[in-house]
Amino acid sequence: MKGRAAVFSGPGRPLKLREFPVPDPEAGAVLVRVSLCNVCGSDVHPWTGGWDLTAMGGALPTVLGHEMVGIVEALGARMTTDSAGVPLRPGDRVVYAYFQPCRRCEACLDGVTVGCWNLRMAMLASCEEPPFFVGGFADYFLPARGRHHPQGARRAARRPRGRFGCRRPQPLEQGLPHQLGRAQPFL
Numbered sequence: 448m449k450g451r452a453a454v455f456s457g458p459g460r461p462l463k464l465r466e467f468p469v470p471d472p473e474a475g476a477v478l479v480r481v482s483l484c485n486v487c488g489s490d491v492h493p494w495t496g497g498w499d500l501t502a503m504g505g506a507l508p509t510v511l512g513h514e515m516v517g518i519v520e521a522l523g524a525r526m527t528t529d530s531a532g533v534p535l536r537p538g539d540r541v542v543y544a545y546f547q548p549c550r551r552c553e554a555c556l557d558g559v560t561v562g563c564w565n566l567r568m569a570m571l572a573s574c575e576e577p578p579f580f581v582g583g584f585a586d587y588f589l590p591a592r593g594r595h596h597p598q599g600a601r602r603a604a605r606r607p608r609g610r611f612g613c614r615r616p617q618p619l620e621q622g623l624p625h626q627l628g629r630a631q632p633f634l
Contacts, residue, residue: 448468448469449466449467449468449469450466450467450469450579450580450585450586450587451464451465451466451467451585451586452464452465452467452510452574452579452580452582452584452585452586453510453511453512453584453585454508454509454510454574455493455494455507455508455509455510455511455582455584456507456508457507458493458494458495458496459494459495459496462494462511462584465574467574467579467580468579469520469579469580469586469587470577470578470579470589471521471523472521472522472523472526472589473523474523474524474525474526475523475524475525475526476523476526476589476590477519477521477522477523477526477535477541477543477589477590478519478520478521478522478523478587478589479515479517479518479519479520479541479543479587479588479589479590480517480518480519480520480586480587481515481516481517481583481585481586481587481588482515482516482517482518482540483515483516483517484512484513484514484515484583484584485512485514485515486512487513487514489513489570490511490512490513490570490584493511493570494511500570500571503571504571505570505571505572506571506572506573507573508573508574508575509570509571509572509573509574509581509582510569510570510574510580510581510582510583510584510585511570511582511583511584512569512570512582512583512584512585513545513568513569513570513582513583514545514583515542515543515545515583515588516540516541516542517540517541517543517588518538518539518540518541519535519536519537519538519539519541520537520587521537522535522536522537529541543590544590545568545569545570545583545590546560546561546563546566546567546568547566547567547568547590548560548561548563548565548566548567549563549564549565549566549567550563551565552564552565569581569582569583569588569590570582
């Protein structure tokens with residue numbers, strides 16, 4: 448099976464639609480078919496050159512987009528529930544975090560998870576290697592463990608505010624999906 452992604456290769460360059468093989472989710476992970484992805488300022492800034500993703504520890508080319516919702520396409524081994532412990536099945540509508548703090552570094556232990564030194568997040572991994580679908584401007588996304596960017600995280604953790612201006616619901620920080628029918632609204 449193949450899926451498409453709008454690939455970002457650098458500031459001012461047009462996004463290019465490319466096909467990639469859709470990988471099976473690893474143990475403890477979930478493959479989500481993206482239903483909707485917003486365009487956030489955090490997506491626009493790299494494209495206009497306002498932010499250098501490589502200086503933040505990211506790799507190019509990549510797939511932008513991090514405010515998304517979707518439908519569970521497949522579950523990896525041992526992935527059986529959402530972030531609230533409710534059974535999770537293919538076909539469930541989900542929302543999920545694109546920032547995943549480690550919960551072990553100094554910033555996390557101080558309760559400042561947006562400043563995590565070992566933050567995992569969408570948009571910073573290269574789309575040239577599995578899991579390919581590393582951002583929301585694609586047919587699929589894998590909110591999987593292991594998408595770290597340690598070089599940029601340590602610098603960003605020293606800032607008084609989060610790396611990006613967008614906010615996410617706190618219960619989703621663990622990176623597990625949460626079913627939309629059960630999600631609590633937030634402002």
